[in-house]
Amino acid sequence: MKHSLRRIVVLANTLAALAACQRTTDEVNPTLPITLLGEWRLAVAGGGITGVMSPVPAGDEQHLVFRSDSTYAYYDNGTLRETNTFGLRSQPAYPGGPAQQELLLKTTNSPGGQPYNRSYCITLLAASNLNFTTGGGCALNAEYVRVATGSLPTAKQ
Secondary structure, eight states: OHHHHHHHHHHHHHHHHBTSBOBOOOSSOTTSOOOSOEEEEEEEEEETTTTEEEEOOTTOOEEEEEOTTSEEEEEETTEEEEEEEEEEEEEESSTTOOEEEEEEEEEOOSTTOOOEEEEEEEEEEOSSEEEEEOOSTTOEEEEEEEEOTTOSOSOBO
16 A cells, blocks of 8 residues: 555656746757657655655656657556646746746546546756656655656556
8 A cells, every 4th residue: 555655646746747847958969859758767756745855766667658649658667557648838837927837647547537637847858857746835746867768668558
């Protein structure tokens, strides 16, 4: 049960971080476009009441894959857990504030299976790093690193 709760918190943190997108320059080649598309591995997660950020333990592989057709897939240790659509929108985090990128992940992971959008603020989007947060009090945070496409083990449905 404790392990399942941790995975839920980690997924929530991950998705939260994606919501407030901010483009940064590519350190290797600033002319290359930085994109959310591709495969990302969760490296650090935390926040909540304690605010503590912890590295994801070795052997606990959680990946998000964003595709050009606006679909995403969430894998937990190589097992596909969810696939649906995503969207990005820019809006102020608070009235009169600067615009921030918000990641919306459509999901049906609810008690009645009703679809809804999970909203996350992307705080960093760089060539090899993606950070996002749920925002607000006791925010859940996630830090992802880009991985080579196809690095997932054979996905189990």
